Amino acid sequence: MKLVVQVKLMPTPDQASLLEATLRACNRAADHASRVAFERGLKDRNGLQREVYSDVKVTFGLSAQPAVRVVKKVVDAYATLRANLMAGNFGAPTSKRYRKATSSPVTFQPEAAQPFDDRCLSWQMDARTVSIWTVGGRLKNLRFVGAVDQLKTLAEHRKGESDLVRRGGKWFLIATCEIPTPEVFEPVDFIGVDRGVVNLATTSGGINYQGRRLDRYRRWQACKRAELQKKNTRSARRRLARRSRKEQRHACHVNHRISKEIVSVAQRTGCGIAVEALGGIRERVRLRRDQRGTLSSWPFHQLGQHLAYKSELAGVPFLEVDAAFTSQRCPRCGHTERANRPDRDHFCCRWCGLAGPSDVVAGVNVRNRARSAWVFVTMPVPPPA
Structure with missing residues (x-):
């Protein structure tokens, strides 16, 4: 079975600025690829890659493999959108939400998560560091920390891509692990x-x-949420989002x-x-x-x-x-x-x-x-x- 393991990165200020520039460049490139896919009706990965590969590399300063990851990220986003439309998660085709979702290309936040494969990201488990590609070159000796059992799972079962995520000003890597499923025993x-x-x-x-404790906590959060909603300022909306998470x-x-x-x-x-x-x-x-x-x-x-x-x-x-x-x-x-x-x-x-x-x-x-x-x-x- 597949599980994800999250580790926290501990970059220096210079390393953090490179990571931020990398995320922003990748998401600008993803926005460009998304517009091309929407305007030309491209749904398959090979077709979109033929159209935007050169532009993504030259215009946004990405290397070959990160450019491929950006294209796959866009294709996966449109596949998820189609699945949600077919499942009725956006309502009927005549609904306002459905029309809004299908009338414009998918957009990506400036610091949305970016996938990296083993060609762009390598793990040094003994040293607790990673080496990752950035727009400013290969970034080495980037330290990470995590729970002991999570790190053990990561070292033994990591397989596939790892996502670079920035959340609340902190940096994380989320890695996919393929864990062998034990045989189900006969229950007594x-x-x-x-x-x-x-x-x-x-x-x-x-x-x-x-x-009861969870219910009390949620009632308290609801009161604070109502207070912030009354203010209806940008700061209040940011605080509402943080409280929700x-x-x-x-x-x-x-x-x-x-x-x-x-x-x-x-x-x-x-x-x-x-x-x-x-x-x-x-x-x-x-x-x-x-x-x-x-x-x-x-x-x-x-x-x-x-x-x-x-x-x-x-x-x-x-x-x-x-x-x-x-x-x-x-x-x-x-x-x-x-x-x-x-x-x-x-x-x-x-x-x-x-x-x-x-x-x-x-x-x-x-x-x-x-x-x-x-x-x-x-x-x-x-x-x-």
């Missing part, structure tokens, strides 16, 4: 995980990961911590992990106005993604099961009724009297469905007649 049981708003995750074993990183960190703990427990006990398939939940439910912001910022999908890739990395079986009536069904007698859940926190079966926390009951139902589903997943395929 499953851990059912119920995802929610008040409780971010509750396992069938009764472990509860509450979301900070809030996203905080929620991502919480999801990483929860998923890492659940996967480690599953790996240690020989269990698989099962979650509810919650795709399309925003379209299926109708909410009051005061609930819309909470649900829209609910990071359940990201938590599911973290659980999925961490399970694959650890060789832990991972399943998504049907989410219908998991919080209303009694796991002991099977009686399903809305009245079984008199309020958000409690479950009490109207038939057999089983009672308990509603999220734990939902996690048990998810676990039971995973047990049944695993039989069909691992069922041998009969030979063709």
Whole structure:
């Protein structure tokens, strides 16, 4: 499986100025190639490269391989745009957003990320330095730092391109790593995980990961966001963007911590992990106005993604099961009724009297469905007649 590793560069002032000039030159060249691709309808890499290769090298001062990377960057941007248009992410063809996306060429920010391959960038892992091409020549002995486990993964499994990124005045390299996927073991049981708003995750074993601190943090951020929106100045808009990124990183960190703990427990006990398939939940439910912001910022999908890739990395079986009536069904007698859940926190079966926390009951139902589903997943395929 593919993972990315991010390391922080520690350039001197002179090195930083060269990196900035390189990013700006590459993105100016990408803007030029994008205009040519849009005006002449070029979608393939070879056709665009024939048209703009010489101009990119001469006009913008790029070497041969960086010019090739710029062309590929533009082609990939248009491929992503086409995929989003086909998926309906820009609305119907008659919508304003769709027409805006297709009426002008793709543009690149002056300091947008730039990919480098092994001809433009080389790693010296022992010295913790990189050698990278810039518009001012080859830049050597550029130091980088990172977490120990990340650096180990980088040294053992790096493969493919690395992206040069500037974020908040700091420089980073994001490298792609191809990690061999371990074989999935046969689980002795499953851990059912119920995802929610008040409780971010509750396992069938009764472990509860509450979301109160995250909810308080987001309410505090919403208040600060409202104050800045009232000012409506350039400085306020910049601060709003920084706050938004900070809030996203905080929620991502919480999801990483929860998923890492659940996967480690599953790996240690020989269990698989099962979650509810919650795709399309925003379209299926109708909410009051005061609930819309909470649900829209609910990071359940990201938590599911973290659980999925961490399970694959650890060789832990991972399943998504049907989410219908998991919080209303009694796991002991099977009686399903809305009245079984008199309020958000409690479950009490109207038939057999089983009672308990509603999220734990939902996690048990998810676990039971995973047990049944695993039989069909691992069922041998009969030979063709």
